Amino acid sequence: xxxxIVIFSLFVALTLGITVRASRRTRSAEDFxxxxxxxxxxxxxxxxxxxxxxxASFLGIAGIIxxxxxxxxxxxxxxxxxxxxxxxxxxxxxxxxGRFTMADALTARLRERPVRTAxxxxxxVVSIFYLIAQxxxxxxxxSLLLDVKSDAAKIWVIVAVGALMIFYVAVGGMKGTTWVQxxxxxxxxxxxxxxxVLVLARFHFDLGELLxxxxxxxxxxxxxxxxxxxxxxxxxxxRLDLISLGLALVLGTAGLPHxxxxxxxxxxxxxxxxxxxxxxxxxxxxxxxxxxxxxGAAALVGSAAIKxxxxxxxxxxxxxxxxxxxxxxxxxxxxxxxxxxxxxFATILAVVAGLTLTSTSSFAHDLYANVIKRGxxxxxxxxxxxxWSAVVVGAAAVALSISARELNVAFLVALAFAIAASANLPxxxxxxxxxxxxxxxxxxxxxxxxxxxxxxxxxSPVCWGGATTTKPSTKLTPETAATCGVPVKSTAVGNxxxxxxxxxxxxxPLENPGLVSIPVGFxxxxxxxxxxxxxxxxxxxxxELEVRTxxxxxxx
Amino acid sequence: MSSLHLSETSSPAxxxxxxxxDPRIALLRRRFRGFAFPMTAAFLLWYLTYVVLCAYxxxxxxxxxxxxxNVALLLGLGQFATTFGIALAFSRYASRRLDPLADALRxxxxxKAAR
Numbered sequence: 001x002x003x004x005i006v007i008f009s010l011f012v013a014l015t016l017g018i019t020v021r022a023s024r025r026t027r028s029a030e031d032f033x034x035x036x037x038x039x040x041x042x043x044x045x046x047x048x049x050x051x052x053x054x055x056a057s058f059l060g061i062a063g064i065i066x067x068x069x070x071x072x073x074x075x076x077x078x079x080x081x082x083x084x085x086x087x088x089x090x091x092x093x094x095x096x097x098g099r100f101t102m103a104d105a106l107t108a109r110l111r112e113r114p115v116r117t118a119x120x121x122x123x124x125v126v127s128i129f130y131l132i133a134q135x136x137x138x139x140x141x142x143s144l145l146l147d148v149k150s151d152a153a154k155i156w157v158i159v160a161v162g163a164l165m166i167f168y169v170a171v172g173g174m175k176g177t178t179w180v181q182x183x184x185x186x187x188x189x190x191x192x193x194x195x196x197v198l199v200l201a202r203f204h205f206d207l208g209e210l211l212x213x214x215x216x217x218x219x220x221x222x223x224x225x226x227x228x229x230x231x232x233x234x235x236x237x238x239r240l241d242l243i244s245l246g247l248a249l250v251l252g253t254a255g256l257p258h259x260x261x262x263x264x265x266x267x268x269x270x271x272x273x274x275x276x277x278x279x280x281x282x283x284x285x286x287x288x289x290x291x292x293x294x295x296g297a298a299a300l301v302g303s304a305a306i307k308x309x310x311x312x313x314x315x316x317x318x319x320x321x322x323x324x325x326x327x328x329x330x331x332x333x334x335x336x337x338x339x340x341x342x343x344x345f346a347t348i349l350a351v352v353a354g355l356t357l358t359s360t361s362s363f364a365h366d367l368y369a370n371v372i373k374r375g376x377x378x379x380x381x382x383x384x385x386x387x388w389s390a391v392v393v394g395a396a397a398v399a400l401s402i403s404a405r406e407l408n409v410a411f412l413v414a415l416a417f418a419i420a421a422s423a424n425l426p427x428x429x430x431x432x433x434x435x436x437x438x439x440x441x442x443x444x445x446x447x448x449x450x451x452x453x454x455x456x457x458x459x460s461p462v463c464w465g466g467a468t469t470t471k472p473s474t475k476l477t478p479e480t481a482a483t484c485g486v487p488v489k490s491t492a493v494g495n496x497x498x499x500x501x502x503x504x505x506x507x508x509p510l511e512n513p514g515l516v517s518i519p520v521g522f523x524x525x526x527x528x529x530x531x532x533x534x535x536x537x538x539x540x541x542x543x544e545l546e547v548r549t550x551x552x553x554x555x556x
Numbered sequence: 557m558s559s560l561h562l563s564e565t566s567s568p569a570x571x572x573x574x575x576x577x578d579p580r581i582a583l584l585r586r587r588f589r590g591f592a593f594p595m596t597a598a599f600l601l602w603y604l605t606y607v608v609l610c611a612y613x614x615x616x617x618x619x620x621x622x623x624x625x626n627v628a629l630l631l632g633l634g635q636f637a638t639t640f641g642i643a644l645a646f647s648r649y650a651s652r653r654l655d656p657l658a659d660a661l662r663x664x665x666x667x668k669a670a671r
Binding site (some may be wrong): 070073074078081082084085087088089097105198207208211212215222223225226227228231232239240243246247250269270273274276277280284287288433496536539540543544546547550551552553554 | 570572573574575576581584585589591592595596599600603604606607608610611612614617618621624625626628629632635636639640641642643644646647650655658662663665666669
């Protein structure tokens with residue numbers, strides 16, 4: 001308990017120092033939004049890793065693997081393979097096309113105000129959803145680590161995380177945020193690597209032995225090492241749900257605004273591409289390590305013990321750390337627990353800072369400076385507005401997270417990926433590569449994809465938890481039965497943490513909207529494009545943009 | 557709402573003019589798209605095949621290859637391997653076939669713009 005606070009305080013002190021240092025070299029809008037475009041590909045690649053590897057992917061994936069075996073691995077594969085789309089089609093061209101935000105790249109050839117409004121709204125929605133998931137997750141991780149269960153503690157954690165992230169962003173801008181992400185990524189990689197080596201040492205560095213022990217201790221036997229324990233386990237709809245999830249994961253990354261803005265922090269398109277290569281190496285190795293950690297937790301802690309501590313499995317990595325250090329109550333055990341706990345905090349802080357910066361940029365640069373003030377804002381004034389926007393956006397995120405603290409918000413991460421793939425990706429890809437594409441196409445694609453994804457989630461089992469063949473009735477505890485207002489023996493509840501009702505059946509059977517909303521986004525963008533008049537000046541704007549994206553001539 | 561009628565509104569595409577018509581731009585575009593587009597299609601197809609197998613071909617995925625290693629684990633690790641491989645192949649291709657041409661064109665164009 002005390003060592004965790006000491007280690008975490010060291011991280012906070014270090015990052016605050018870095019932020020203050022970065023603030024002295026942050027003057028122009030270029031510095032604030034894009035870190036002066038002065039980072040090297042390696043630095044940016046590590047920072048991308050720090051931005052992307054959230055607590056959900058560290059604690060969450062290790063936890064899903066520890067509880068459901070192979071199906072947790074499916075997540076990490078989708079998260080990694082997705083980077084190829086960013087590498088092959090997006091990173092370089094987008095770097096040349098834009099300045100600070102995703103909207104900059106689109107408005108290079110499309111009509112300024114409507115497209116910037118749409119893309120700014122979509123950026124803020126995606127980032128805020130992701131942010132709420134991270135902050136509410138932070139609150140439950142902290143209560144797990146420090147073993148405090150009170151509601152007030154959760155609120156204080158959210159407020160503290162919020163205050164730190166606002167400070168990083170408002171004071172340090174992109175430079176400060178990037179360094180926080182770099183420090184965090186290094187810590188996370190070192191922490192995961194140490195644990196990985198310790199796990200493998202227990203099994204004589206024999207992967208077969210680890211897999212065998214994990215299957216035995218999971219209580220699921222050989223099926224633990226195969227797909228099907230968590231996803232697609234019931235009827236045909238649940239199998240489609242797995243495909244829908246896979247689609248959103250692989251197409252979402254290249255449309256996540258907080259990832260896209262990282263490409264602007266390096267000087268050239270080549271450097272942006274090289275950053276993605278570094279990111280792929282770092283993220284790939286990290287996910288391979290989570291596989292070892294997840295199976296290690298199943299083998300050494302046991303799936304039943306992990307599930308008992310927290311039904312979502314989030315405590316798998318920390319429990320494993322304790323066992324690896326020598327067990328509960330030993331000096332080594334509590335040190336390892338403290339160390340991994342502090343790494344988890346650092347992870348959350350770095351990710352929320354990146355998300356806050358991204359929504360701040362879209363708020364200040366897209367909506368305020370260019371839509372409301374029509375571009376008539378000086379660079380100094382815009383930086384000042386951006387700093388205040390960070391406070392406003394951060395405070396809003398804190399307020400939303402506090403009111404959502406008791407809800408099961410894990411679905412918001414998957415929803416953010418689905419929106420990114422449905423609303424942002426069509427506009428980005430068509431804008432970069434389709435000469436005929438136009439403003440109406442961008443608007444229909446963005447609003448269509450965004451609307452479809454949000455609407456489908458509102459109709460899904462996430463919100464309506466009634467038992468169906470897809471979501472069979474679950475065993476209720478006295479608490480969940482009370483929250484749902486049904487007797488403990490009731491068989492009407494399929495999802496006890498549903499947002500609106502536990503007993504009303506969902507009109508739309510899939511939890512993940514991607515399978516429908518991604519085609520809706522692309523088709524809407526295509527129909528919008530083809531129904532609008534083709535204008536020669538728009539073709540010309542594309543030709544100019546293409547010369548810029550291909551060669552970098554005239555890029556900032 | 558006459559703009560909703562395709563036949564009335566689609567005027568023929570204008571041919572590129574100026575620097576956009578330069579054959580070297582066309583060459584660069586061809587080289588970039590010739591690698592990036594098929595490779596994107598290939599990795600997406602391979603990934604989706606894998607996900608579909610996970611959802612629908614569970615007996616096949618459960619087959620043991622050796623020891624505890626089954627087809628599902630092997631294909632999953634295969635996704636990692638191809639991701640690393642494609643990233644490496646693209647960076648080699650880009651530094652050999654794209655970057656020199658792009659750099660030459662950028663120097664020329666930025667020089668013209670400065671004058």
